[in-house]
Amino acid sequence: xxxxxxxxxxxxxxxxxxxxxxxxxxxxxxxxxxxxxxxxxxxxxxxxxxxxxxxxxxxxxxxxxxxxxxxxxxxxxxxxxxxxxxxxxxxxxxxxxxxxxxxxxxxxxxxxxxxxxxxxxxxxxxxxxxxxxxxxxxxxxxxxxxxxxxxxxxxxxxxxxxxxxxxxxxxxxxxxxxxxxxxxxxxxxxxxxxxxxxxxxxxxxxxxxxxxxxxxxxxxxxxxxxxxxxxxxxxxxxxxxxxxxxxxxxxxxxxxxxxxxxxxxxxxxxxxxxxxxxxxxxxxxx
Amino acid sequence: xxxxxxxxxxxxxxxxxxxxxxxxxxxxxxxxxxxxxxxxxxxxxxxxxxxxxxxxxxxxxxxxxxxxxxxxxxxxxxxxxxxxxxxxxxxxxxxxxxxxxxxxxxxxxxxxxxxxxxxxxxxxxxxxxxxxxxxxxxxxxxxxxxxxxxxxxxxxxxxxxxxxxxxxxxxxxxxxxxxxxxxxxxxxxxxxxxxxxxxxxxxxxxxxxxxxxxxxxxxxxxxxxxxxxxxxxxxxxxxxxxxxxxxxxxxxxxxxxxxxxxxxxxxxxxxxxxxxxxxxxxxxxxxxxxxxxxxxxxxxxxxxxxxxxxxxxxxxxxxxxxxxxxxxxxxxxxxxxxxxxxxxxxxxxxxxxxxxxxxxx
Numbered sequence: 001x002x003x004x005x006x007x008x009x010x011x012x013x014x015x016x017x018x019x020x021x022x023x024x025x026x027x028x029x030x031x032x033x034x035x036x037x038x039x040x041x042x043x044x045x046x047x048x049x050x051x052x053x054x055x056x057x058x059x060x061x062x063x064x065x066x067x068x069x070x071x072x073x074x075x076x077x078x079x080x081x082x083x084x085x086x087x088x089x090x091x092x093x094x095x096x097x098x099x100x101x102x103x104x105x106x107x108x109x110x111x112x113x114x115x116x117x118x119x120x121x122x123x124x125x126x127x128x129x130x131x132x133x134x135x136x137x138x139x140x141x142x143x144x145x146x147x148x149x150x151x152x153x154x155x156x157x158x159x160x161x162x163x164x165x166x167x168x169x170x171x172x173x174x175x176x177x178x179x180x181x182x183x184x185x186x187x188x189x190x191x192x193x194x195x196x197x198x199x200x201x202x203x204x205x206x207x208x209x210x211x212x213x214x215x216x217x218x219x220x221x222x223x224x225x226x227x228x229x230x231x232x233x234x235x236x237x238x239x240x241x242x243x244x245x246x247x248x249x250x251x252x253x254x255x256x257x258x259x260x261x262x263x264x265x266x267x268x269x270x271x272x273x274x275x276x277x278x279x280x281x282x283x284x285x286x
Numbered sequence: 287x288x289x290x291x292x293x294x295x296x297x298x299x300x301x302x303x304x305x306x307x308x309x310x311x312x313x314x315x316x317x318x319x320x321x322x323x324x325x326x327x328x329x330x331x332x333x334x335x336x337x338x339x340x341x342x343x344x345x346x347x348x349x350x351x352x353x354x355x356x357x358x359x360x361x362x363x364x365x366x367x368x369x370x371x372x373x374x375x376x377x378x379x380x381x382x383x384x385x386x387x388x389x390x391x392x393x394x395x396x397x398x399x400x401x402x403x404x405x406x407x408x409x410x411x412x413x414x415x416x417x418x419x420x421x422x423x424x425x426x427x428x429x430x431x432x433x434x435x436x437x438x439x440x441x442x443x444x445x446x447x448x449x450x451x452x453x454x455x456x457x458x459x460x461x462x463x464x465x466x467x468x469x470x471x472x473x474x475x476x477x478x479x480x481x482x483x484x485x486x487x488x489x490x491x492x493x494x495x496x497x498x499x500x501x502x503x504x505x506x507x508x509x510x511x512x513x514x515x516x517x518x519x520x521x522x523x524x525x526x527x528x529x530x531x532x533x534x535x536x537x538x539x540x541x542x543x544x545x546x547x548x549x550x551x552x553x554x555x556x557x558x559x560x561x562x563x564x565x566x567x568x569x570x571x572x573x574x575x576x577x578x579x580x581x582x583x584x585x586x587x588x589x590x591x592x593x594x595x596x597x598x599x600x601x602x603x604x605x606x607x608x609x610x611x612x613x614x615x616x617x618x619x620x621x622x623x624x625x626x627x628x629x630x631x632x633x634x635x636x637x638x639x640x641x642x643x644x645x646x647x
Contacts, residue, residue, distance in 0.1 A: 046387025145461035
């Protein structure tokens with residue numbers, strides 16, 4: 001049993017002990033929550049600000065197995081759990097938000113390719129770099145009224161908000177990565193009879209791709225933030241829409257499961273990207 | 287050296303402790319009132335600025351602070367018990383604090399919306415064609431209530447489930463609606479209504495003057511605060527009621543005092559005096575305590591609240607756990623209760639309005 005020595009760089013904590021240590025803060029958070037909840041329910045047995053386990057369970061039950069209020073779906077008597085889930089609040093909201101999220105992810109691909117060109121081709125750099133640098137500093141949320149004019153209040157204004165919010169940062173990030181590739185490699189590739197696009201796509205792009213994926217992983221949360229902002233401002237479905245509606249009457253019993261669900265989704269996407277990165281680029285050491 | 291530090295630390299702690307306990311000793315009861323921007327509530331800003339509030343608080347030996355919030359945030363704070371009293375509509379009084387188990391008392395019935403909330407349409411659209419349109423509004427608020435009442439009154443009740451509502455934040459609803467001519471219908475409140483009506487192709491087809499007394503603006507206090515054993519809650523109720531009616535007297539009076547009251551109240555929401563006057567025209571102020579007390583004790587209030595509570599229950603605003611509309615009961619001045627007697631959560635208490643009427647504050 002190793003001794004507990006937190007300020008020893010060379011320490012080798014026992015594996016079980018390390019595992020336990022990593023759970024401590026989770027336990028503290030849950031403990032604090034329960035304590036607050038118990039205290040508040042002691043004062044007011046119907047408290048909704050910090051719902052207790054029973055309220056949370058009923059909140060989860062209704063979000064997972066009951067259709068949203070505005071949904072036309074009426075469950076047949078013998079509907080299976082799966083059937084109920086497919087028409088439930090959380091599923092329809094996740095599909096609506098997920099669609100917006102995926103479309104904006106796809107729209108980031110051209111942004112990355114543009115960044116590759118900006119970093120590598122001097123004319124692209126001259127044309128775009130300064131503008132992107134400037135545009136990156138614009139607070140995208142403040143453009144919303146303009147987005148409404150251009151894209152209407154439907155899907156596209158929300159997607160545009162995400163892309164406008166995240167793309168400039170990604171472009172600048174990827175441009176830096178491209179510029180960091182040693183010049184000698186480019187020269188070497190040219191001496192081996194590569195043309196410009198070979199260098200761009202087969203030498204540079206392949207090399208920076210793992211870093212690009214990592215950058216995307218860091219940008220998942222800003223993307224979700226912009227999506228939430230857009231959905232809270234004008235929508236009729238989606239995860240943030242539901243949270244906004246539930247806030248009107250302190251439906252924390254539904255909001256908390258939603259928040260955890262979004263956290264889980266983000267974690268899952270992040271994990272998927274990480275695994276994909278490792279599979280695709282086993283040579284990459286960050 | 288270390289001992290010296292310990293000694294200093296000890297000294298500091300002891301003096302801090304002493305000064306804290308002294309403060310606790312001399313503490314006067316302090317109350318915080320939350321308000322948000324709305325024609326009927328802006329006078330709270332004037333009440334504070336003009337010193338009327340301080341005058342009344344001093345009279346009862348207490349301290350009253352008023353704090354401006356966003357509407358939703360003020361309700362959150364009230365439910366979380368961070369503030370003692372808060373301005374809200376009768377609908378939110380029912381579905382926020384009362385439904386969350388916070389026993390609340392309506393102290394002052396300030397006004398009702400008499401045209402402040404409106405259903406606006408483009409190009410002469412009529413109610414029978416609304417179900418095919420997208421309707422922008424802040425869902426689950428008085429806007430949705432107004433829309434439903436409008437549909438029912440115009441005989442379109444059957445169309446209600448078919449309405450396509452787009453939940454739109456009030457901070458962006460004006461540009462979002464105006465910038466695109468394909469948006470045909472919007473439900474909102476003043477001053478946003480006036481901004482949208484600046485577009486000549488838009489006009490109002492229904493407003494809250496057709497449902498008088500249903501969208502009430504109240505000052506609500508937590509019942510536990512009002513019933514504090516040391517009597518400070520009662521003092522608070524008297525002081526704030528007294529201050530309110532003096533404020534309204536100034537606001538509806540004449541001459542320089544009224545101008546001053548209008549100016550400061552208008553500045554509370556960054557409106558011009560003219561725009562604020564226009565908003566007041568569609569706000570039915572219970573200017574005299576007698577009017578308010580009569581309304582609170584009259585039979586009309588019960589009818590209106592019945593409509594509101596049924597709406598709240600139907601839309602799940604009372605919470606997932608509330609299985610019957612009677613589980614969030616309302617108590618009236620005459621002792622009658624809407625709902626289960628053991629689950630009274632919202633009380634209308636005209637005592638202080640009546641005291642103001644009799645000049646006993």
